[in-house]
Amino acid sequence: MPVGGRGSTGGCPAHAALPLLLAQEAEASIDPAGWLVSEKLDGVRAAWDGRQLRFRSGRVVAAPAWFLAQLPRTPLDGELWLDRGRFDEVSSLVRRDEPDDTGWRELRYMLFELPGAPGSFAERARVLRQIADAAAVPGLQAVPQHAVRDRAALRRWLDLVLEEGGEGLMLHRADAPYLVGRSPALLKLKPTQDAEATVLAHLPGRGRHAGRLGALRVRGDDGVVFDLGTGFTDAEREQPPSRGSRVTFAYRGRTPQGVPRFASFVRRRPED
Template sequence: MKKILIIFLSLWGYCTAGGVLLLQIYNEEFLDGRSPVGYLASEKLDGIRGIWDGVALKTRQNKPILAPQCWTQHLPPFGLDGELWIKRGAFEETASIVLSQNQDCQKWQKITYQIFDVPNCGADNNHKRFIAPSNAPNPPTHTDKNPKSPYCTLTQRLQIIKDYLITHADTPIHIIPQIPLQSISQLQNMLEKITKNAGEGVVIRKNDAPYEEIRSKNALKLKAYQDAECKITAYTEGKGRFKGKVGAIICAQILPITPNASSNATPSTISNANLESTPSPALNTIGASQNPAKSDKKPAVITFKIGSGLSEDFRANPPKIGTIITYKYNGTTKNGFPKFARFLRVYQE
């Protein structure tokens, strides 16, 4: 029991964060009136979260990102929130540059800063970060729907960085397009298009909501698959052309993962799109390495194998035991094991 608690706490530490906006799993019930009208949708990029406070760049866990001065000199003197990103399918390359201790200007030229929010806009006693940046160009102080509100809409917040870019073209900053939603079918089509082009998913945000330093029901994420994290406990050796290399990962999971998507949680028109699980102390993969005990109770800790999705480089140079990885899957078995799990990437804070 003590061992289980220790593992749980270690996993909980890497997956929690404070002081930044975090996304909730999509649920139609979270939408006002169960309608997407008044919400903005954008592509969910597979990059590294980057928080710029006007002086330094940090991860969502408040750890420093050692971006070179040749790159940060083009950023504004006010806060930004976004993804450090190269292109779809380039997460590992992005991570190798962004999380490196070597401040290589040439490599950082590949990195774009994809902005989805400007946190410091407006003012409210209960939200200390809603203070208009003094050097932002004409920051708005009200919402479109309620002129007396102290909050800025998402559209207004992004206008601050749009105004900045008018006179600062030489910058790695790009603004992630925000598409106003009118219907669930529009959201479905957007998800299908992004997934078809190897994108990760869709982010749905309430335009008339402030930047919240919590996991907010006003900011949702939707994917065509579920994903979760697990801790590598061992490797199995491959066979055939993989002999002498990694054949599969053996991973440990503690808390139950998100089961099959529920039609009550998703729009009927997206009923075949499984929702992703929260990046919490949950862990999963493609096949179970051990069968749970024959009992009505699911084990507190289960292990299983992940053999799909591993690159040649990963098989030849696997990360150390204890590394946290993210994998994707499609529902679970009745015993709580992930189905069709495949490796996605090494987890990054």
């Protein structure tokens, strides 16, 4: 059985959500002065406590023993990632009960935070680069963090990332201490907003969707209940996310009642 496999709980309950830093949405006009900026990676969040690798939900990632052996004893936070546009492959790979060695040899653990460490984020980012350099293995890399000169330069970078198939940018206050929870010290800059919700019910489809999913009734993290009826593939309508599972959705602003506008299903959260 792999080191840190799903059957192992260590000192942490299998489904105790980890206290990690979560991003808020950035205004399109944000001034990047005082921030460090990186590309938003379309992967699966994972935290390393020095012995086990866990999803954000607290569930253990069944990683190969050789992959875990190359990680330092220092707690780390980052993204399990393959490349732009390959989220589905990453999700499938890391959710297996028995790890696929071939797939894991291509995967990278991209580091962007040093849990519990002192100092500013700029200082922690330097330490992460040192950790990755010392490990000297392809599977462990620090996410490049850059100071951006002005709004125009930030916009050009965002446009380039989107043009090349990326998701957007992350902005982290350079002077921020280590924080947990959803914080304005970490922002995501994307052409559309996204958020997460819990599935409450399956609503039946009509017309060409008769006999399968029409929409998901969900509750957002802010307590607002609404229906998600677009963004699904035919396969997802045949086998929709189960009740109680967590999903990501995209939207463009909110109504005065707080309901997301033009909400569209993006994916089922892989850690659930």
